[in-house]
Amino acid sequence: MSEVFEGLADKFSPYVEYSQEADAINVYFYPDADYSRRLTDHVTLFISIDTGRLVGCRIKGIAGILEDLPNYINVDDGEIKLRLIFWSFRGSAETPEERSAFNELTQKAGDLVLSP
Amino acid sequence: MGSAQWKVSWDAMSQDGPPATWRVGIKESKLAFYRNRGHVTKLARVLLIPDVVASPLVIVKGWDRPEKNGCFVYVGKPNKDLRGGDASIEAGPPPGQFFLVFTLPDGTIDEWNWRPASQSDPLMPDGINGEILWPKQTS
Secondary structure, three states: OHOOOOOOOOOOOEEEEEEEEOEEEEEEEOOOOEEEEEEEOOOEEEEEEOOOOEEEEEEEEEHHHHHHHHHHHOOOOEEEEHHHHHHHHHHOOOHHHHHHHHHHHEEEOOEEEEEO | OOHEEEEEEEEOOOOOOOOOOEEEEHHHHHHHHHHHOHOOOOOOHHHHHHHHHHHHOOEEEEEOHHHHHEEEEEOOOOOEEEOOOOOEEEEEEOEEEEEEEEOOOOEEEEEEEEEOOOOOOOOEEEOOOOOOEEEOOOO
16 A cells, blocks of 8 residues: 555645535645534544644535636636635634634635636 | 545544445545645645544544535544654643544545543544444433
């Protein structure tokens, strides 16, 4: 199974992974060993097992969001700033926990972009 | 699609239960994506997948989205977690958690991770609500 690790980069870099087949994105800010915790029907959080910090998330049903976003914002060269996607969920947050999570995701997104 | 496009693949329990199997695997493009970004733990946990898909505790149909009804979730409880760059770092499994493997209809594995048990049903992972295909449900 060594082929899994062949060419492994020395250093972790944050990323947005888009899967058209799964209609989802995975986002990781940190490389911590994590587990997943469902936040809403669309959003699952990735939480560090050792520290409890938020290390990323999975967003399902991303195609509909990507289709709608250009109606509200300018999309440059097909790239969408990740924090805008998180912000789009902020208004529908129903609990303080959800609002807090979306705020934290938005902060951590920095300049990460989604390039579908 | 099929095993030719996968870098690694395994026999998985069929949705009809044993002894039937089908093939599941991970695309090279997905593994390369994680390698290029140095996501060690994600890659190390690939080595947890074979046992989970071969002998799952539960197979669930669907990803809780109508358009993903042809997808499957394999649920297992490995007795360890793997984290190191060559899977050399072992840790105990997160207490009370299941390891989930999400497959597309053609057997391509899209996602894998740990998930806590449901508070209402400790025998199932939280947020996994599809039709249970395995073990066979008696009416």
